[in-house]
Amino acid sequence: MNQARSTGSRFYRHRARQAHAAVDRATMVALPGGTFAMGSARFYPEEAPVRHVRVDAFWIDPHPVTNRQFAAFVAATGYRTVAEVAPDPRDYPGMAPDMAQAGSSVFVPPTRLTDPSDHRQWWRFVFGADWRHPTGPDSTIDGLEDHPVVHVAHPDALAYAHWAGKSLPTEAEWEYAARGGLAGADYAWGDELAPDGRILANYWHGAFPLANDTRDGWSRTSPVGSYPANGFGLHDMIGNVWEWTDDWYAVAATPTKSCCAPANPRGGTRADSGGRKVLKGGSHLCADNYCRRYRPAARHAQATDTGTTHIGFRCVWRPAPPATASIQKGKRR
């Protein structure tokens, strides 16, 4: 999606682990686990085939991690995110010398569009953009305390999760949670995007990327919980920000029946994924005309060192390490 960046400091990741906090499950939602139909055959090819999988019981945050929550983590640990650390040119052979500055990718709507397939027309790498400065060095998160934190790369999300005594969800856990107990529905709330005209998530209204009529009130992120919870009591699983999972991206598995569903499936290998993990849920930039990924089955492969203005995360907690039945061979991380 944009310029690859340094993966941050081992020192700060170490400090984050040292600052490990007691898990506050009172603020989390307990999910019973079970077998469900994962994926969809009605939209994009990477979501198919539909296959039955089983996930064990787990707990999940009711909304994406907010700026307020991430600020508490940073205050306790001194952690610096990937976007705040200038990349080492030795890690990126061929990188232009003037790109060796801290920053991140910001959505900037173009005034005209010459090639709808070229995302460089609306993604701009901005020096000084990071979680505290979402649209650039002159911006702040004042007033955005309850919005999802953005510009977090996968190592940043993982560091926060470790500090909180939690984990990042697998893709199967995330999709199970997003479906809210509905079997095979296209959306987290049913089979209609906007039933009776009701807008049930923060996404793009109008012709992306030129015109956003913001009829839902938000052109970028929105405060968590601004839209109704799904059947499991979870907010913002869809839209607002894409959310990191801890699975390496792979093509979906072969179809499985409910009788023989693999337990706690994981993604592929780092090598096969090209260093990309799975994002889920779509964001405030998903639009009916461009990227209809505001659905539980939707998925996107994202380089782990790359955060943007529309990527965040939430955490899970598991009573015990899940017994996996379908782990593929290979290095996980």
Ligand SMILES: [Ca+2]
């Ligand atoms: Ca919106």
